[in-house]
Amino acid sequence: DIQMTQSPSSLSASVGDRVTITCRASQSISSYLNWYQQKPGKAPKLLIYAASRLQSGVPSRFSGSGSGTDFTLTISSLQPEDFATYYCQQSYSTLITFGQGTRLEIK
Amino acid sequence: EVQLVESGGGLVQPGGSLRLSCAASGFTFSSYSINWVRQAPGKGLEWVSYIGSSGSSIYYADSVKGRFTISRDNAKNSLYLQMNSLRAEDTAVYYCARRIPSPDYYMDVWGKGTTVTVSS
Numbered sequence: 432d433i434q435m436t437q438s439p440s441s442l443s444a445s446v447g448d449r450v451t452i453t454c455r456a457s458q459s460i461s462s463y464l465n466w467y468q469q470k471p472g473k474a475p476k477l478l479i480y481a482a483s484r485l486q487s488g489v490p491s492r493f494s495g496s497g498s499g500t501d502f503t504l505t506i507s508s509l510q511p512e513d514f515a516t517y518y519c520q521q522s523y524s525t526l527i528t529f530g531q532g533t534r535l536e537i538k
Numbered sequence: 539e540v541q542l543v544e545s546g547g548g549l550v551q552p553g554g555s556l557r558l559s560c561a562a563s564g565f566t567f568s569s570y571s572i573n574w575v576r577q578a579p580g581k582g583l584e585w586v587s588y589i590g591s592s593g594s595s596i597y598y599a600d601s602v603k604g605r606f607t608i609s610r611d612n613a614k615n616s617l618y619l620q621m622n623s624l625r626a627e628d629t630a631v632y633y634c635a636r637r638i639p640s641p642d643y644y645m646d647v648w649g650k651g652t653t654v655t656v657s658s
Contacts, residue, residue: 465644467583474633474651475575475583480644518583522643525597527573529583 433457433521437530443538448509452533454502454519463523466495466504469532470515478517479504511537540564540647542634547652554624558652560617560634565647568612571595571637573645574619576630576654586632587619591639602628624656 434457444450454464462482467475477486479495482502492507506513514537519530546558560572574586587608588597596608607620617634631653635645 463643469583474648475635475645476648477644477646480638480646481642484642486646520583520645522637525588525595526599527585527588529585532582 432526433460433524433528435519435521435528435530437517437519437533439533440531441534441536443536444509445538446509446511448538450506450509450535452504452517452519452535454497454504454530456500456502456521456523459499460521460523462498463521464495464497464502465520465522466493467518467520468513468515469518475518509535540636542636542647542649544632544634544649544652547632547654549655549657550624551658552625552656554656555620555622556624556654558619558621558632558654560619560649562615562617562636565636567615568592570639572610572617573635573637574608574617575633575635575645575648576628577633577651578627578630581630584630588637589617621654624654626656628654629656630654 436455464482466479469475478489483495494505517533541563543561550556571590573588589608593610605623610617631651633651634649636647
């Protein structure tokens with residue numbers, strides 16, 4: 432199985448901050464990397480697919496980059512509604528795997 | 539509206555069985571493969587099972603292999619997860635999620651989830 436490792440596991444930031452979350456795959460996954468946002472008691476929501484493509488309706492302050500084994504999710508200017516948990520997920524293999532999640536909290 | 543709605547969760551004793559359902563609407567269900575993903579209380583997301591659009595391609599996570607069976611009825615726009623020999627560690631919210639076909643394979647539509655609690 433492909434292991435996905437996110438860092439950091441948690442992060443405190445303020446409204447307006449620029450935030451970066453990283454995700455590393457245990458083997459090359461090309462650009463088969465997706466990012467999801469999850470708020471408490473809610474289903475995950477797709478933000479970014481294919482490493483850098485913004486899902487329709489997602490604000491442009493979210494962006495993704497990377498290929499191979501190293502990927503990043505960047506939020507350019509944090510808004511109050513962005514405080515949530517973020518997961519990366521590889522779709523290189525049909526047996527998909529998720530990162531352990533990054534909890535983004537208000538400082 | 540494109541939608542997935544899970545049902546069938548509940549409280550079950552260890553060793554028991556439960557059948558989850560996922561009802562699809564607003565899209566051509568038979569054209570999409572579907573994943574089941576679960577989330578234990580306070581934990582991250584864990585992939586459980588995959589079924590291809592026709593039902594001929596099926597995969598399971600090692601943690602559920604031999605105990606869970608995924609199936610679908612395209613005529614009824616429905617997906618199922620038969621869960622047998624349930625364990626306490628199967629306690630989770632179970633989501634069904636639509637997988638976009640080639641080339642990107644991401645999951646763009648998720649249900650709200652159904653809760654399974656395995657406890658005596």
